[in-house]
Amino acid sequence: MQISLDLITGVLSFLFTLLILSYLIGDNPLFRIAIYLFVGITAGYVASVIWWQVLTPRLFSPTIPALFAGSMIERVIIIVPWLGAVFILMKISPRLSKIASITMAFLVGAGAAVIIAGALIGTIIPQVSATINFFDLNVAIARNINVAEVIGNGTIVLVGVVTTLSYFHFGARPQANGNPRRFVLIELFAFIGKIFIGITLGVIFAGVYAAALTAFIERISSLINFFGNF
Amino acid sequence: MIFAQSENILAQPPSRGGQDDDVPSWLAGLQNESAPEKDELMDWARDVSEPQQPLKEEPPVFTPSQEDTPDWLKQMSAEAESKSQQVSSQPASDSQFDADTPDWLKQMSANAEPVEAKTPQDAPELNIDTPDWLSTLGGADDNTSSVEPAVFTESNVPEREAESLPPMDMPDWLKSSSEVEEEKPSQDTTTPLWLKPQVQSQEPELPAWLSSAEETVYPDQTKEEPAAQDDLLGDVPDWLKAAAPEKTIFDSQDELKSEVDASGGTDWFSAIQPSGETEVESNIEPEKVDPFASMPAFTPESQTDESLEGLFTEMPDWLSSASEQPSTSTPTPITNEDVLPSSNLPSWVEAMRPSDSGFSQLTSSASDQTLESRGALAGLHGVLPAVPGFTPTSKPKAYSLKLNASAEQLRHAGILEDILSAETSPVPIESFSTLLSSRALRWTLSFLMLAVVFSTVFLRTQIFSMPIGRPSEVSSVIQIAQSIPENAQLLVAFDYEPARAGEMEAAATPLFDNLLLLKHPRLTFISTNETGSVLAERFISGPLAVHNYQSGVTYSNLGYLPGGQLAIRAFAQNPSVISPFDILGQAAWTSPTLQGVTSLNQFTAMILITDNADAARVWVEQTQGLRGDIPFIVISSAQAAPMIQPYYDSGQVTGIVPGLYGGAIFEQHNAGRPGTARNYWDAYSIGMLIAMALLLSGGLWNLILGLREKREEK
Structure with a gap:
């Protein structure tokens, strides 16, 4: 009898699904076995991925051709990663660990620059512009949105953004009894902003629940399909 | 071993042989102490004998020169010449050394004649290094050797070593003493062996060496030749110098002289100067060759516990007499001259000085007779005398510690105290009981969810209708899908975890099924997640398997893109350089999938599944x-869709497919293909209803409980 690969994967999938679902009755050894196996398999898989998809094709393979047959730019491009890798490996030695700070400084500096620039160009400025242009009817018409929806959505978004930002305004003045108190208008906006924040958290919770529920349904469905095929 | 000798000294009966009355026991002990210490004497004997080695080789022609002769010998030689005629019975062998030998040494050497008869022929040659009185001791040992055998044995001193040494390296007195010890066992157990021969061989009243010294005129030497006396004192060991004046601490100089005259004092005894001259002597001492200098009174090996006990419990006669003498006589005023400098006393003598006898008498003149009972000065009287008049005459004045504070000040102090106590008093932290789900509730909910989902999926019920409305973000996706040209090049980024595969595949499958079915796009997969490439393969070979897409032909999987945001930025700038190969190691950008694409904007559309x-x-x-x-286009999970929505509103994202809901909408647009959303939709809808019902019922239950508690409180 020839055992198909689908059967093996189906059995394993069924088995580990049961192990994971056993967490519904609480933490137990079966669940832990599944978790440990998952961690170990993931670690091994990630290591193989890094070897076959990162180190070999991007570092090891191009080195010799670049050094002996490449141009000066290619040589520099291939030497720089090698230097960075060697410097990072210096962290093994406590004496030479400071050399790794060169590579780390490059990574931190370049990463910070990319993140800040990306956030500024890709999130802050476009989001501020979008909030301002919510009442732009031309934009709405271009996106096939009717006027009432534009006004309604724009109003909610504008009020929600303003009141939520007011909630995070913590400036206050001391009163006669010594207790600090925010400005009355800010206090009102903050109260409304608190409602929007609560709604947002509720939406996120609903999204998390919906995602988890979908995953649960998919697992049950896969089990049923597995047994249905036999 | 040597310390045992000193123990014997201390244990020696005071009236032994009747000679202890005349000779202090400590002196006798000191004289005899040289005999058992022959191993240590060998050191100085070697030192002294080595430079005179030529003399030993040619004894007949030996003439002591001024350079070879020690100072003390030189000084004594002058005296010896003047008195050489008085000595009539001098042996012929010693005649050539008469010039270098002091009188008292010569006189003592007369008693050493019997020893010479027994000693080897070359032994007299060593007499030049050995004082005659020491040689005399050896003779005395010989005389008494037949009477009293030596009981005491030298445990640590190797006798064999001493015997193995050549006789010419050993002084006569050492040889004689060693022979005596070998030949005669001692019968008297109370007397040290090294003391017995001497004691019994001496005259009844005086020791031989002392009696032979009667001919010397002590007063003349002290008056006329003080330098010679210094020299003579230089021959005396340090500890002997320090010990000898002990006798004169409480006596005047006249008493000392009379006592010396009565006991027939010797030259060395007359050399004992008043304490005021001890400093001069100490300055001269280092220049002299003292054969006893290298001879310690005790050796560490001999310092056993028993000997130490005996040392401190049994005092010698001279010490006991010294301690008793001041009690009977009027204490003399203590001056610095009377007190021996501690540097002149050997350590063992200092250790023997009783704390309650010697110093108490020395300080008897002090008015404060308080006996120190503890501490380092325990046993001493008046060592810390109080200054007269220093004692307080009246009790110190008692000052009241009570504050004279007014009522206002006391009130303020009370306020401050209350503030401080309020600061330090613990404040109970307001805590509310955590709502913990009971095991029964958890099992009940688990069973409920499992039963509902299993039943709806297994029965494939279609109770709930699919979503009817089309949100704008989904409508945008539909429009894009319809606008994509056939055989377009699409970039698909897989950035989700395997655990979300069920939801993400359910949301993405309708769109891709529609595209692959109608447009036959060429797909390029990339991922910033390590598992993204595998998920892409699973996606293309699972839900989309019916389209039979081939890697390298209709799709390319570029695999994992390491580097996070930096890599995404670099890939957006120059994708062919950053990810040149697919997961199979083939050149991806030359494959049919990516032909003509060199930058990101050359793709027809970009789809992100996250x-x-x-x-x-x-x-x-x-x-x-x-x-x-x-x-x-972003195909997102339901949990991430609300966060991505602003990017759609801002126009940065063209369309969103939010989770199963978005998939269900797009599936309706795709004629119900593949039907995954439909299969999940009833279970999803029931699950959402159950969650809503549980949350609502739980909230209401808590509200009821809260109202009831408030009512009970009222």
Whole structure:
């Protein structure tokens, strides 16, 4: 009898699904076995991925051709990663660990620059512009949105953004009894902003629940399909 | 071993042989102490004998020169010449050394004649290094050797070594003493062996060496030749110098002289100067060759516990007499001259000085007779005398510690005290009981969810209708899908975890099924997640398997893109350089999938499948401005859709497919293909209803409980 690969994967999938679902009755050894196996398999898989998809094709393979047959730019491009890798490996030695700070400084500096620039160009400025242009009817018409929806959505978004930002305004003045108190208008906006924040958290919770529920349904469905095929 | 001798000294009966009355026991002990210490004497004997080695080789022609002769010998030689005629019975062998030998040494050497008869022929040659009185001791030992055998044995001193030494390296007295010890066992156990021969061989009243010294005129030497006396004192060991004046601490100089005259004092005894001259002597001492200098009174090996006990419990006669003498006589005023400098006393003598006898008498003149009972000065009287008149005459005045505070001050102090106590008093932290789900509730909910989902999926019920409305973000996706040209090149980024595969595949399958079915696009997969490439393979070979897409032909999997945001930015700028190969190691950008594509904006559209809002934000931010006008569709999880919605509102994202809901909408647009959303929709809807019901019922239950508690409180 020839055992198909689908059967093996189906059995394993069924088995580990049961192990994971056993967490519904609480933490137990079966669940832990599944978790440990998952961690170990993931670690091994990630290591193989890094070897076959990162180190070999991007570092090891191009080195010799670049050094002996490449141009000066290619040589520099291939030497720089090698230097960075060697410097990072210096962290093994406590004496030479400071050399790794060169590579780390490059990574931190370049990463910070990319993140800040990306956030500024890709999130802050476009989001501020979008909030301002919510009442732009031309934009709405271009996106096939009717006027009432534009006004309604724009109003909610504008009020929600303003009141939520007011909630995070913590400036206050001391009163006669010594207790600090925010400005009355800010206090009102903050109260409304608190409602929007609560709604947002509720939406996120609903999204998390919906995602988890979908995953649960998919697992049950896969089990049923597995047994249905036999 | 040597210390045992000193113990014997202390244990020696005071009236032994009747000679202890005349000779202090400590002196006798000191004289005899040289005999058992022959091993240590060998050191100085070697030192002294070595430079005179030629003399030993040629004894007949030996003439002591001024350079070879020690100072003390030189000084004594002058005296010896003047008195050489008085000595009539001098042996012929010693005649050539008469010039270098002091009188008292010569006189003592007369008693050493019997020893010479027994000693080897070359032994007299060593007499030049050995004082005659020491040689005399050896003779005395010989005389008494037949009477009293030596009981005491030298445990640590190797006798064999001493015997093995050549006789010419050993002084006569040492040889004689060693022979005596070998030959005669001692019968008297109370007397030290080294003392017995001497004691019994001496005259009844005086020792031989002392009696032979009667001919010397002590007063003349002290008056006329003080330098010679210094020299003579230089021959005396340090500890002997320090010990000898002990006798004269409480006596005047006249008493000392009379006592010396009565006991027939010897030259060395007359050399004992008043304490005021001890400093002069100490300055001269280092220049002299003292054969006893290298001879310690005790050796560490002999310092056993028993000997130490005996040392401190049994005092010698001279010490006991010294301690008793001041009690009977009027104490003399203590001056610095009377007190021996501690540097002149050997350590063992200092250790023997009784704390309650010697110093108490020395300090008897002090008015304060308080006996120190503890501490380092225990046993001493008046060592810390109080200054007269220093004692307080009246009790110190008692001052009241009570504050004279007014009522206002006391009130303020009370306020301050209350403030401080309020600061330090613990404040109970307001805590509310955590709502913990009971095991029964958890099992009940688990069973309920499992039963509902299993039943609906297994029965494939279609109770709930699919969503009817089309949100704008989904409508945008539909429009894009319809506008994509056939055989277009699409970039698909897989950035979700395997755990979300069920949801993400359910949301993405209708769109891709529609595209693959109608447009036959060429797909390029990439992922910033390590598992993204595998998920892409699973996706294309699972839900989309019916389309039979081939790697390298209709799709390319570029695999894992390491580097996070930096890599995404670099990939957006120059994708062919950053990811030149697919997961099979083939050149991806020359394959049919990516032909003609060199930059990001050359793709027809860009689709991101993610379950993380941050991943969507990164892709949006880093590809901003580089992707051009190509549509950017995000297929997101339900949990990330609310966070991505603002990017759609801002126009940065062209369309969103939010989770199963978005998939269900697009599936309706796709004629119900593949039907995955439909299969999940009833279970999803029931699950959402159950969650809503549980949350609502739980909230209401808590509200009721709260109202009831408030009512009970009222």
